[in-house]
Amino acid sequence: MSSRLMTMKYAIIIPMLMIIPMMASAQFVKPTENERAGLAQETSLAGAFLEILKFLTGLLAILAILAIVISGIYYITSGGDGGRVDTAKGWLTYAIIGLVVALLAWVIVTAVSVALVPEG
Numbered sequence: 001m002s003s004r005l006m007t008m009k010y011a012i013i014i015p016m017l018m019i020i021p022m023m024a025s026a027q028f029v030k031p032t033e034n035e036r037a038g039l040a041q042e043t044s045l046a047g048a049f050l051e052i053l054k055f056l057t058g059l060l061a062i063l064a065i066l067a068i069v070i071s072g073i074y075y076i077t078s079g080g081d082g083g084r085v086d087t088a089k090g091w092l093t094y095a096i097i098g099l100v101v102a103l104l105a106w107v108i109v110t111a112v113s114v115a116l117v118p119e120g
Contacts, residue, residue: 067095
């Protein structure tokens, strides 16, 4: 099987596998009669914005970890080819930078949410 075909296959399969737990976890929280779930709990625009930012930083972290795994697989399957090794190292470098950015973004969003959005 060609390398490009394998890449396309993994580009389709991996996101589909990532969706399965999301579909199952949607069934865990069932609001009662007087309760709202998810973003509907937020009464302020700032609270809703912060919840969206928290979700996006989590998604960025998941994508960065996925890129680390893919770069490791690419490095292992490179077979000593210098070009593929350099490509894998580049992926790994940018994936680690992305993970650090995601973690810093999560810390900043959490700090801002504690400072700006009152508990209640």
